[in-house]
Amino acid sequence: MQRKKRVLLTHKIPEIGIDLLKKHFEVVILDSEGSLDIQLNKILPTVDYLISLLSVRIDNNLLRKFPNLKGIANYAVGYNNIDINAAIECGIPVTNTPDVLTNATADLTWGLILAVTRRIVEGDKECRQATFSGWAPEYMLGYELSGKTLGIVGMGRIGTAVAKRGTGFDMKICYHSRTKSKDLPESMKAVHLPDLKTFLESCDIVSLHVPYTDKTHHFIGENELNWMKKNAFLINTSRGKVIDEVALINTLSESKIAGAGLDVYYNEPLIPKGLRELNNTVLTPHIGSATKQAREAMAIMVAENIIAIEKGLIPPNLIPEMKKEILKGNH
Numbered sequence: 001m002q003r004k005k006r007v008l009l010t011h012k013i014p015e016i017g018i019d020l021l022k023k024h025f026e027v028v029i030l031d032s033e034g035s036l037d038i039q040l041n042k043i044l045p046t047v048d049y050l051i052s053l054l055s056v057r058i059d060n061n062l063l064r065k066f067p068n069l070k071g072i073a074n075y076a077v078g079y080n081n082i083d084i085n086a087a088i089e090c091g092i093p094v095t096n097t098p099d100v101l102t103n104a105t106a107d108l109t110w111g112l113i114l115a116v117t118r119r120i121v122e123g124d125k126e127c128r129q130a131t132f133s134g135w136a137p138e139y140m141l142g143y144e145l146s147g148k149t150l151g152i153v154g155m156g157r158i159g160t161a162v163a164k165r166g167t168g169f170d171m172k173i174c175y176h177s178r179t180k181s182k183d184l185p186e187s188m189k190a191v192h193l194p195d196l197k198t199f200l201e202s203c204d205i206v207s208l209h210v211p212y213t214d215k216t217h218h219f220i221g222e223n224e225l226n227w228m229k230k231n232a233f234l235i236n237t238s239r240g241k242v243i244d245e246v247a248l249i250n251t252l253s254e255s256k257i258a259g260a261g262l263d264v265y266y267n268e269p270l271i272p273k274g275l276r277e278l279n280n281t282v283l284t285p286h287i288g289s290a291t292k293q294a295r296e297a298m299a300i301m302v303a304e305n306i307i308a309i310e311k312g313l314i315p316p317n318l319i320p321e322m323k324k325e326i327l328k329g330n331h
Contacts, residue, residue: 005048005070007306010040010056013075017299024307025049041065049306054078055268060086071309073302076289077101078239080212084321095305095317099157100297101289106161108288109207109237112261115282116233117205118142122279143204143231143258146170151203153219154238155181155190159209163188174202200227205235212239222247231258237288240265249274252281263288 004026030039044065054076072094119142126132150166152159152175163173173190176199180192193199221244245266259280305315
């Protein structure tokens with residue numbers, strides 16, 4: 001009897017995805033309490049497919065240890081944890097989970113915007129510590145959003161969803177990207193500002209929605225922070241390394257901008273003490289896609305991608321770099 005192909009999950013995902021996989025494969029889930037490296041080295045030779053998280057680095061050396069690997073499904077939209085060039089060289093298709101976490105991430109982005117501009121976390125702390133002494137004319141003053149300018153860096157799926165929500169707050173919308181978007185509704189009246197300095201000088205809220213690449217490393221650094229308004233807020237639900245974290249801490253400490261709302265960090269799960277001690281930051285633990293609906297949809301998507309590869313089909317969510325290779329006829 002021919003053995004079932006083996007799918008390795010580096011971490012447990014929602015049962016709906018595991019159940020779908022079990023109809024076609026043997027499913028192995030690594031022990032979250034054990035050493036990832038030791039467990040991987042023991043099982044690598046017998047693995048046919050891998051489902052990984054952003055927190056798991058899959059480099060060239062690791063890929064070479066999978067003699068039978070036929071595909072990788074990353075349980076995330078991003079895939080900067082994977083050496084894509086090495087995967088292409090090995091002929092291993094890589095997929096991700098776009099679209100299904102758009103609304104969840106856009107909602108959290110707005111949660112951060114509201115929390116930091118209206119000082120909600122500070123207020124919650126005052127109530128819990130019993131330091132709230134009563135209403136006062138200048139107590140816990142924040143910022144209204146109506147009429148202000150919301151700036152989106154990267155007007156992709158999530159950036160567009162954030163911008164649409166901004167129109168509900170009667171905000172003006174502008175965005176920074178290399179090219180002008182042709183898919184935005186006219187009612188949004190979004191202004192394209194290709195010059196970054198002009199863009200940052202114009203925004204009251206700057207929200208980052210770009211993938212992490214060599215080109216976006218420290219996209220927001222000391223110079224860029226200095227271009228922002230003194231009463232502006234920076235929001236990041238994309239990738240931690242898009243921001244120069246040291247420069248941001250210094251900028252916030254010196255009140256050169258009004259505040260920041262962050263869901264991602266430079267060296268997760270570590271968050272610098274400098275950020276944790278600031279009152280003008282709202283910090284969340286990388287929960288942009290953390291809704292039941294989004295995480296279950298992601299689980300189904302990774303399973304369907306693996307099943308498609310096993311059937312000899314092009315998986316529905318093959319990453320763009322891999323699609324280019326197929327068009328070239330390399331694989």
